[in-house]
Amino acid sequence: MPIKSTNITRVHSHVHLKDRWARHGHRGGVLWFTGLARSGKTSLALGLEKILFDECYRVRVLHSQNFRIGLSSDLGFSREDRREHIRRVGEVAAFLARRGVVVVTSFISPFALDRANARAAVGEGFHEVFLDPGLAVCEERDTDGIYARARVGEIPEFTGVSDSYEAPKVPELRIDTGVLTVAESLDILSEYATRAFRLPRA
Amino acid sequence: MPIKSTNITRVHSHVHLKDRWARHGHRGGVLWFTGLARSGKTSLALGLEKILFDECYRVRVLHSQNFRIGLSSDLGFSREDRREHIRRVGEVAAFLARRGVVVVTSFISPFALDRANARAAVGEGFHEVFLDPGLAVCEERDTDGIYARARVGEIPEFTGVSDSYEAPKVPELRIDTGVLTVAESLDILSEYATRAFRLPRA
Numbered sequence: 001m002p003i004k005s006t007n008i009t010r011v012h013s014h015v016h017l018k019d020r021w022a023r024h025g026h027r028g029g030v031l032w033f034t035g036l037a038r039s040g041k042t043s044l045a046l047g048l049e050k051i052l053f054d055e056c057y058r059v060r061v062l063h064s065q066n067f068r069i070g071l072s073s074d075l076g077f078s079r080e081d082r083r084e085h086i087r088r089v090g091e092v093a094a095f096l097a098r099r100g101v102v103v104v105t106s107f108i109s110p111f112a113l114d115r116a117n118a119r120a121a122v123g124e125g126f127h128e129v130f131l132d133p134g135l136a137v138c139e140e141r142d143t144d145g146i147y148a149r150a151r152v153g154e155i156p157e158f159t160g161v162s163d164s165y166e167a168p169k170v171p172e173l174r175i176d177t178g179v180l181t182v183a184e185s186l187d188i189l190s191e192y193a194t195r196a197f198r199l200p201r202a
Numbered sequence: 203m204p205i206k207s208t209n210i211t212r213v214h215s216h217v218h219l220k221d222r223w224a225r226h227g228h229r230g231g232v233l234w235f236t237g238l239a240r241s242g243k244t245s246l247a248l249g250l251e252k253i254l255f256d257e258c259y260r261v262r263v264l265h266s267q268n269f270r271i272g273l274s275s276d277l278g279f280s281r282e283d284r285r286e287h288i289r290r291v292g293e294v295a296a297f298l299a300r301r302g303v304v305v306v307t308s309f310i311s312p313f314a315l316d317r318a319n320a321r322a323a324v325g326e327g328f329h330e331v332f333l334d335p336g337l338a339v340c341e342e343r344d345t346d347g348i349y350a351r352a353r354v355g356e357i358p359e360f361t362g363v364s365d366s367y368e369a370p371k372v373p374e375l376r377i378d379t380g381v382l383t384v385a386e387s388l389d390i391l392s393e394y395a396t397r398a399f400r401l402p403r404a
Contacts, residue, residue: 011244011265014252023258042213050216056225058260060301063213070293070323074286084276091273092294099262121272 029125090118133178231327292320335380
């Protein structure tokens with residue numbers, strides 16, 4: 001969509017980002033999960049949030065379903081609406097990251113351009129995490145039958161079946177959630193997060 | 203706008219809200235500032251954020267200009283777009299309040315219905331704060347000439363001049379920022395916030 005707001009100056013908080021970092025004990029940033037339906041995004045995002053919260057991180061999950069109920073409730077599933085949906089996720093993630101929070105986003109986000117735009121909105125501290133068990137494993141895990149419904153055309157433009165998934169070419173982290181257990185994946189993620197959001201040496 | 207997303211179930215964090223409250227030492231909620239241009243919203247929102255941050259609150263300001271650059275960059279200034287703008291503010295504020303954060307919003311938000319919708323989205327912990335020096339004082343403070351431009355029709359649908367401002371009938375807090383200084387207003391606000399977001403007695 002075209003940008004309609006112009007000539008607007010950003011307002012800056014009187015609280016400096018480095019003071020937030022010092023208070024939090026870590027930097028802000030975004031772990032942007034991407035992957036097919038049933039690739040493990042929700043379980044790992046919620047599990048990682050709990051682990052990091054227990055380690056006293058400032059952490060929030062942005063989840064597709066909650067966004068669809070709230071901020072994106074005016075949007076449908078057309079290509080344009082899905083793009084706008086992901087744009088909003090990127091903006092909210094960027095806002096929180098700039099306030100020193102660790103954000104974990106859980107969205108299929110199939111298009112490389114949309115993810116690149118989110119990366120640009122966030123700037124430094126954006127980490128693309130590709131959850132990649134492969135399509136066959138995702139379909140096997142189809143407990144609620146959404147892949148089956150997509151295969152017979154009941155759900156149109158379903159990512160991986162009737163619409164494309166543009167896999168990240170160079171994600172910061174790739175996890176094969178078809179081979180690793182949830183616990184193993186969470187170990188990797190929490191270790192990664194600890195390193196990614198560590199404060200710079202003084 | 204009609205709600206286009208249906209049949210979607212909310213996903214719940216594994217971190218309980220009460221555990222967030224206990225960690226933060228206060229509840230989450232929203233101080234929803236409303237008032238004309240030059241009524242003091244920005245100064246008081248940024249000043250209050252600094253005070254509460256220094257007192258170790260989890261606090262964020264949502265500011266109109268930053269929203270216009272980011273999340274609402276696809277929106278213009280038609281009645282419908284302004285409504286959608288405020289709807290998004292309400293959803294982001296609600297999300298953060300449900301994560302135990304104190305949110306201060308700085309938007310003219312002239313229409314009672316939009317503010318009522320934001321109140322409904324947030325639920326418990328929503329506090330409408332009416333900054334009310336009166337139109338004459340705001341026009342006097344017109345350092346950058348926006349009221350003057352509105353008076354000659356250069357800015358159409360300008361709140362208070364060529365478009366209506368629906369003053370809150372029963373705001374939780376009203377501050378006459380024409381009489382009180384910034385420091386006095388901040389005293390009132392920080393005392394109000396301390397009481398409003400105090401943890402319930404165990």
